[in-house]
Amino acid sequence: MQRVRPLPGYLIQRYQGWKATRYKDNQAWYRHLAHEGQHPRAMVICCCDSRVHVTAIFGADQGEFFLHRNIANLVPPFEPDGAQHGTSAAVEYAVTSLKVAHVIVLGHSNCGGVKGCEDMCDGKAPELEDSSSFVGRWMDILRPGYERVKDIKDPETRTRALEKQAVIVSLENLMSFPFVRDAIAEGNLSVHGLWHDIGEGEVEHYSAEADDFVPI
Amino acid sequence: MQRVRPLPGYLIQRYQGWKATRYKDNQAWYRHLAHEGQHPRAMVICCCDSRVHVTAIFGADQGEFFLHRNIANLVPPFEPDGAQHGTSAAVEYAVTSLKVAHVIVLGHSNCGGVKGCEDMCDGKAPELEDSSSFVGRWMDILRPGYERVKDIKDPETRTRALEKQAVIVSLENLMSFPFVRDAIAEGNLSVHGLWHDIGEGEVEHYSAEADDFVPI
Amino acid sequence: MQRVRPLPGYLIQRYQGWKATRYKDNQAWYRHLAHEGQHPRAMVICCCDSRVHVTAIFGADQGEFFLHRNIANLVPPFEPDGAQHGTSAAVEYAVTSLKVAHVIVLGHSNCGGVKGCEDMCDGKAPELEDSSSFVGRWMDILRPGYERVKDIKDPETRTRALEKQAVIVSLENLMSFPFVRDAIAEGNLSVHGLWHDIGEGEVEHYSAEADDFVPI
Amino acid sequence: MQRVRPLPGYLIQRYQGWKATRYKDNQAWYRHLAHEGQHPRAMVICCCDSRVHVTAIFGADQGEFFLHRNIANLVPPFEPDGAQHGTSAAVEYAVTSLKVAHVIVLGHSNCGGVKGCEDMCDGKAPELEDSSSFVGRWMDILRPGYERVKDIKDPETRTRALEKQAVIVSLENLMSFPFVRDAIAEGNLSVHGLWHDIGEGEVEHYSAEADDFVPI
Structure with a gap:
């Protein structure tokens, strides 16, 4: 080459x-x-975004976090169709082979992938709707999240809500994997959702009680 | 939830x-x-493995590397079929939206994904051959690399060669993306292949002259 | 150096x-x-095992527990022979200088030291019988406990019983220290035995009435 | 009982x-x-003192540190005489069975054991010189350290220097264990010396270059 x-x-x-x-x-x-x-305690699924430094934020050493990074920290639904699913493969390996105790989905502010999804769903990014757009097809995973926030009026609030939906939709999809559900039911796995504000350094976590993100 | x-x-x-x-x-x-x-200078594609700390090795600061991590640092071939391709989406976003100057594929020693592929191709891991195995189907990407190294006699040498094939096959597949080829041809992108020995801390890079990995 | x-x-x-x-x-x-x-209220004697977090389990603050940790939470018998006895020194300091009100011996499940003792006594770990094996000689303290449980047929039940013997033998040995006996007699000290299941988070305590461990 | x-x-x-x-x-x-x-990355040897919270200081989770705690964080010299050596057993188990990568000796300010040693060596604590004093015999390990600092005039400076000698003597004694020396020589183990100021929250580490403790 x-x-x-x-x-x-x-x-x-x-x-x-x-x-x-x-x-x-x-x-x-x-x-x-x-x-x-390796005997990592947790799998972290976060965005490829160069501004997200998960090992720094959580003081993680070599061997501590099994890290999958993709555009907009998305987990697709369980779809065992024989095709190549890199994210599903990473989840399967972490949960069934490494037997990690935690899967943490970490979203973040100012996410280009989420903004692209919002523009596409708003009809403002026709190039992403093309069947040959890898980014567009990948961001289709977030469409159910868009449906839930599309009526929010304030643009900034809506984008932020969609960033958090990227975490919520991923958690919902995670639950569609039988081996994830089983490991949770057996008390061998817990899943967590976080959203990180890059500029302000804040972290919020999804609270089941509040059914919303709250500061940690 | x-x-x-x-x-x-x-x-x-x-x-x-x-x-x-x-x-x-x-x-x-x-x-x-x-x-x-973000204005990252490079995209790095590396393994989810918890022992690979690419930001530490290359002293990267926040904002420097657009990081995609999947099992065995694989890039699939260009396949614009409208299905969800997370890795291809990340490459597309990095090259066409962020216009990174470098794409670096970083392989590593002791890779569980590569070992699984070797076992599967050797007929020793029937569970990975099942169509519902996400890890197995994902590692299918590396089958062309297995074909090239399967006749190596010494087991350790063969595994190491296959780890390096995970980088080479990914580089070859990268070249199958038209927007990657175009960016290289226009002098706006260069691609690099590295292999990292976790225990010894060594890094080798793929040299086009040698058509092999050499220490840096 | x-x-x-x-x-x-x-x-x-x-x-x-x-x-x-x-x-x-x-x-x-x-x-x-x-x-x-420091004015700690209690001395806790527990295992070095990295999975035992006694300050977390009992919500202890700085200054609350005087903590001695050794392999398998063992207290050797009173032996004032002028040699170095680190555990006896810790007990002496806690009881006579700090005048703690409680000494708590905390055993735990999955203890590597206890398993080593069981293997050694079963004749399955000759390397631990060597006079130069520090671990083997240290685990000799638990031999009287092994004698009491060796006829238990079920392996898992036997190992668990030996883990609890590590607490009982230590409590018995504690009572052989004159200053411990005196402090108890004067109503200035009470001693307690606990066994902790790491995986299930349970804690049992030795009940004098039951002459056995019961859940707390 | x-x-x-x-x-x-x-x-x-x-x-x-x-x-x-x-x-x-x-x-x-x-x-x-x-x-x-357990797969702890490090063994920490620290004092029983209730004010030393090593897991808090270093943000350690369950499973991370194999913790041995004794009076004044002392390691005795290598002495394979068939007698019971709890500290040597803990070091042996950590290095040869668990294969920890780091052994950290953590000393601290205001150490009662170190003060007792100083008083004893100064002739001010005859009760500790008694052959039946477990604390006295244990603190004998630090006598070579006392010899090095005894001429320091300022009492506070002398005590602090002796606290740091408790770390240095322990590191020297650690090096007398053949399996420690071998693991270091093979690059599989590194040892570290720290001293912690309880009141001010400072940590200093022993620097081989400076042959002294320096702030971290």
């Missing part, structure tokens, strides 16, 4: 710095993880 | 610690990112 | 978070504790 | 509160830990 390029120098330099410092300081733990395997 | 639980207390405490220190110290930058949007 | 390494960065970050939140919120109490000395 | 008493009611109440809240919220993780075993 002639078009594959060497890594930019500044990334090589940073890697070398990491190797000489953080890796060296934690070499024993890295080797332990390599030899003994 | 009655079955959604509040966040464990130790994560709340750690979050509060982050809020009072790292967030507080960087509030201006977080607010800038929230108001001005 | 060239081989001593700096603390891993994630622990430093978490510490800084603690300092900025929980420490700051409780600074007055920490300073009080530093200046006025 | 007629003299064993039921647990005080306030502890039962707190336990029941924990069971209904923190346990319930984390049940899945507790069960995971019970069924899959």
Whole structure:
């Protein structure tokens, strides 16, 4: 593959710095993880967005979080049709092989994927409605959430509500996986929904009592 | 959703610690990112594995890497069939909306997904061959890589070769996306393949000259 | 000592978070504790096991529990032979200097030390019988407990019974310390035995009436 | 054992509160830990002192730290004489069975055990010199540290220096265990020394470069 390029120098330099410092300081733990395997306590499903640093926010070390990141932190419904479902594969591996104790869906403010979905459902982004738009088809998962918030008048409030729907719809879809339902029923798994305000650093969590997000 | 639980207390405490220190110290930058949007320089595609800390290895700050994480860091082939393709959506968003300058595929040692693929192709994991196995169907993406390494005699060498094939097959599939090919041809995008040894902290990159992975 | 390494960065970050939140919120109490000395109400003797969080289970604050943790929560018999007895020193300090009102021995399920003792006594762990095995010699303390449960047929029941013997033998040995006996006789000390099921969150306590463990 | 008493009611109440809240919220993780075993990343050796809350300071969750606590966080020298050495047993179990990546010795300010040692070595605590004093014989481990600081004039400075010697002597003694030395040499273990100021919330770590404690 002639078009594959060497890594930019500044990334090589940073890697070398990491190797000489953080890796060296934690070499024993890295080797332990390599030899003994991973035993993460939680799976976190969050957005690819470059502004979401879940390991920093929760002080997580190597080996602690099994991390799946996709556009808008979405989980599709259970659909065992033999096609390729990367998110469903990640959930299946975490719950049935790694037997994680927690699945945390972490949404966030200012989400480009959620905004795209809103525009598409509003009829303002015809390019996303095209069957060949991967982003559009992926954001279809959030359409049931759009239906619930579409009548909100204030634009900012509506967008924020849709960002939180991205978490709620994903939690609902998670529950459609038989192995997730079983693990919850057996007391071996709990699921959690969070929404993170990037600019203000706040985190809210979905409360079953309130049936809404509340500050933690 | 009655079955959604509040966040464990130790994560709340750690979050509060982050809020009072790292967030507080960087509030201006977080607010800038929230108001001005993200402008990541690179997309990184890596595994969900809890032992892979790509932001640590490359000293990445908030806003720097658009991060997609799935099982075994795989990119499927270009298939605009109207179905949901989370990885393809992430690539499309990064290249066409965010216009990242780099796409980096980062593989790693001791990968459970790759091992599962090897076992499945060897006929040792019939449960993964079932059409309802999300992990099995997802790992089908790596079958062309298995074909290339299956005759390697030494088991450890073969597994390692297959881990690197997970990067190579993904790079090949990346090239099947027209908007990726176009961005490369216009000089607006470069793609890179890396493989990371978790225990030893080494990173190798795919060299087009050598047509193989070489230490960086 | 060239081989001593700096603390891993994630622990430093978490510490800084603690300092900025929980420490700051409780600074007055920490300073009080530093200046006025500790006045714990109880000594707890529990296992080193990472899954036993005694301060969480009993909602203990800074300054409340004098905590000794060793393998399998064992107290050796009173043996004032001039050699180093770390556990006996801790008991002596708690009872005669701090004059704690309670000594609580807390055993637990899934104890690796107890299982090692059972295997050793069953003749299945010759490496633990070696005179140079610190774990083996330490677990010798539990041999009288093994004698009492060895005829139990069901393996799981036997292991659980031996875990509870680790508490009973320790309580018996505690009573062999003259200063413990005296403090109890004077009404200044009471001793308690608990066994904790890690997976189910249950706690049982030794009841003198039942001469057995009963749920609390 | 007629003299064993039921647990005080306030502890039962707190336990029941924990069971209904923190346990319930984390049940899945507790069960995971019970069924899959512990995989702690670090062993921490700290004092029994009720004011030292190591899990709080470092935001540690269940399963993270293998915790040995004794008077003055001391490790005795390697002495495989067939006698009972609880601390050596804990170190052996952590390093050879659990294969922890880190051993952290955490000393602290205002340590009663260290003060007792200082008084004893100064000839001011004859009761601790008695061969039947468990605390006195245990604190003998720190005598080499006393020798190094005894000429310091200012009493407060001298006591603080001796508290830090409790960490240094323990690190030196740790290095006398062949399995510790081997694990370090193979890159599978690193050891760390910390000293914690209870009143001010500060933590210093032993720096090999400085051959002294420095703030973190």
